[in-house]
């Protein structure tokens with residue numbers, strides 16, 4: 001089962017992706033987590049993307065696509081994957097389509113978590129994870145980037161008929177319950 005977990009910053013993608021991963025025994029692939037790990041470990045990828053993440057901007061498509069392609073190639077993803085934070089641009093979605101088609105795979109569910117913008121900002125600013133991009137100014141940038149570059153990805157998948165919109169307001173368990181109802 002291949003799942004894309006989609007939504008704005010602060011929608012709870014990471015939290016729900018972990019729960020789906022445990023419940024359905026699927027690997028969780030978060031591009032944001034990989035970038036943060038790379039920055040922490042000062043790898044060449046980390047050095048390349050640090051200033052971009054700090055500013056709340058998007059890593060160039062080519063870098064992200066290469067990263068995801070090299071991950072998905074691994075046998076641990078043979079049975080499926082939960083993609084979290086990818087694809088984030090229409091160009092990334094098109095690359096993913098090509099990759100899946102070449103490998104005889106497809107996206108089974110595109111789940112988008114809807115949360116009002118006001119709540120997103122509150123959640124991010126109060127979550128205290130110490131992320132360098134969780135400041136009011138950077139959050140504003142990230143939401144703008146989401147609206148301009150990432151939201152159109154949803155229309156891309158709507159055209160394929162795969163989009164399931166889920167109310168992302170409520171307790172973690174309530175929201176996970178809605179996701180399970182959708183995934184079956």
Ligand code: ADP
Nearest residue numbers: 009010031032033053057058059064085086088
């Ligand atoms: P959030 O959804 O809360 O913004 P993520 O962990 O998904 O958090 O992403 C953090 C940052 O990592 C983004 O602001 C961006 O700089 C970078 N990033 C993650 N995934 C991608 C992607 N698919 N394309 C470009 N940049 C990405």
